[in-house]
Structures are given as structure tokens and as C-alpha cells.
Amino acid sequence: MGKLTKKQKLVAGKIEAGKLYSLNEASALVKEITTTKFDASVDVDIRLGVDPRKANQMVRGVVSLPHGTGKQVKVLVLCASDVEAAAKEAGADYVGLDEYIEKIKGGWTDIDVIITQPAIMGKIGALGRILGPRGLMPNPKSGTVTVDVAKAVKEVKSGKIDFKVDKTGIVHTSVGKVSFSVDQIKDNTKEFINTIIKLKPAAAKGTYVKSIFLSSTMSQGIKIDPKTVDEH
Numbered sequence: 339m340g341k342l343t344k345k346q347k348l349v350a351g352k353i354e355a356g357k358l359y360s361l362n363e364a365s366a367l368v369k370e371i372t373t374t375k376f377d378a379s380v381d382v383d384i385r386l387g388v389d390p391r392k393a394n395q396m397v398r399g400v401v402s403l404p405h406g407t408g409k410q411v412k413v414l415v416l417c418a419s420d421v422e423a424a425a426k427e428a429g430a431d432y433v434g435l436d437e438y439i440e441k442i443k444g445g446w447t448d449i450d451v452i453i454t455q456p457a458i459m460g461k462i463g464a465l466g467r468i469l470g471p472r473g474l475m476p477n478p479k480s481g482t483v484t485v486d487v488a489k490a491v492k493e494v495k496s497g498k499i500d501f502k503v504d505k506t507g508i509v510h511t512s513v514g515k516v517s518f519s520v521d522q523i524k525d526n527t528k529e530f531i532n533t534i535i536k537l538k539p540a541a542a543k544g545t546y547v548k549s550i551f552l553s554s555t556m557s558q559g560i561k562i563d564p565k566t567v568d569e570h
Contacts, residue, residue, distance in 0.1 A: 353558050360566035361531075364552045365524040371557050372516045377408070378555035379512040380523055384534055385548040390503045394541040397509060398502035400480050401533040405522040406497030408515035409450075413494055414438060415487050416454040416462060416476075425453075428491035439465065447472055453482045453490045501530075507548075509534060516554050527552060531567050 352371055359367065372378050388395040414432040415425040416439065425433045432438060432449065435458065442465050452469065454462060454476045462469075462476065469475040476482040480500035484490045503509045513526040531550060538546050550567075551559035 353560060357561070358563035359560050360569060361524055361527060361552075361562055362520075362566070362569060364560040364562050365527065366520045367560055368523065368552050368554050368557065369516055369520065371560075372554040374516075374554070374556055376555075378516045378557070379409075380514045380516060380518065380527075380552065380554050381510065381512050382527055382530055383549075383551045383553070383559070384509045384531065385550075386503055386507050386509065386534070386542075387545045387548050388503060388507055388539060388542045390505055390507060392541065395539045396503065397534065397537050397539065398479065398500070399533060399537050400498055400500045401530055402493065403497040403499065403513060403526040404529055405514060405518060405526050407499060407512055408518060409512070411450045411494055412448065413491055414449045414452045415491060416452060416458055417487050418455065418458070421455070421487055424488040425491055428488035429495045430487075430491045435461070442468055447474060449474065451482060451494050452476050453484070453487050453494070455485060455487060456483055459483060528567055531564075 352367065368380055386397060388397060390396055412431045413429070415430040416435050417425055417433065418435070422433045430453070439461060445468075447468065452474050456478075459476070466475060477500075478484070481490055481493065481498070482500070499511060501509055501511050511530060513530055514523050518526075535547065547564045550562040550564055552562055553559040
């Protein structure tokens with residue numbers, strides 16, 4: 339194990355091994371233990387008691403974080419020409435159709451979210467091999483395939499995120515930045531956790547939320563007591 343830096347030594351003793359922290363405590367502590375020079379992301383990892391290989395135990399959905407994500411989300415809208423103006427006005431970074439489909443075929447994926455219309459999905463299907471592995475494929479369940487593209491753009495830009503449990507049973511997402519206030523981190527984390535709880539599959543047996551960890555980029559994880567999520 340390498341030597342700890344001065345900053346790492348300062349934070350090393352702030353997390354007690356095996357201790358369950360309240361959401362309030364964790365939201366304050368994650369700011370204290372972050373030593374990066376950049377504005378690190380605050381991440382939540384929730385281990386669920388589900389088997390994602392079974393369709394009736396899949397956990398996926400969308401959540402609108404009260405204080406946004408703190409990230410500049412780059413949005414591409416693939417749409418018919420008659421709604422291009424509305425998409426641009428709503429804040430989309432890129433708007434068009436055939437020219438962007440060709441760019442993606444050429445390997446361009448410098449975007450965070452793609453929003454499109456149901457009628458356009460036929461054209462986008464061929465991009466599945468490129469977009470699928472990167473999590474960029476539009477999906478009606480996440481609200482990125484819609485007749486109201488302008489509304490979808492506004493929601494994504496204001497902090498709406500979609501999530502899906504991975505094959506190991508973990509749901510991971512960013513809920514803000516270290517520069518956020520303690521209350522902003524707490525509010526966003528609480529909203530995300532409560533959304534996951536509401537999505538508990540009927541087929542899931544035993545303990546549903548097995549563990550919750552809050553961390554920032556390159557920091558240690560802080561284990562949260564699920565019972566404290568709704569404390570004020």
C-alpha cells in the first residue's frame with residue numbers, strides 16, 4: 339500500500355470502520371473527506387436484494403433531483419424538422435437527424451443523453467451497437483422517446499436522470515457535486531433512495547435495500563443507515 343498524502347491522512351480517521359451513518363451525517367462527511375482539487379461528483383451506490391437476470395426483478399426508472407446534478411448535460415435531439423426550433427429553445431445542445439445519425443455511425447458519441455420521437459426510432463435502431471454499450475440508446479421508459487421532446491429536454495437539463503440496476507444488483511448514480519450544500523446533497527440523495535424504494539419489485543424476497551454508500555470521486559464510501567433516510 340502506498341504512502342498516504344497529508345490530505346489523505348487528515349481524512350483517514352474521519353470514517354469509523356463498520357459504523358452506519360445517518361443520511362444527515364453522511365451528507366456533511368462526504369464534503370469533509372473530499373480532497374480533490376476539482377469539484378468532485380457525489381455518488382450513491384445501493385445494493386439491492388434482487389436478481390436482475392429475472393425480468394420481474396428488474397429495477398429501473400427516472401428521478402428528478404430537487405437541486406439538479408450540478409453537471410452540464412449535453413443533449414442531442416434527433417427529431418423531425420418541424421420540432422427542431424422547439425428543441426433548440428428548450429436548451430438542446432445538438433438538434434437534427436440524418437447528419438447526426440451519420441456522425442454517430444462514424445464514432446461520435448460526445449453527448450450525455452439522446453432524446454427522440456417515437457416515429458424516428460426506426461432510423462435509430464441501427465445505432466444500437468454504438469449507443470447501447472454507452473447507455474445512450476433512447477428508451478420510452480426513461481422518457482427519452484417522446485412526442486414532447488422540448489419538455490424532455492427541459493427535464494434532463496434541470497436534473498432528471500434515469501437509472502438501472504446492474505447485473506450485480508447495484509444501482510449507482512451521481513446526486514450532485516461536493517460544492518453543493520449539505521442540505522442539497524441530503525435532499526438529492528433522499529429523493530433518489532426513496533424512488534428506489536418505491537420501485538421494489540413484488541417478486542423481490544428478503545431484504546430489499548441491503549446497503550447504501552455515499553462517496554465522492556476518489557473518496558472512501560460512507561455507509562448509510564437506511565432507517566435514517568427520512569429524518570429531518
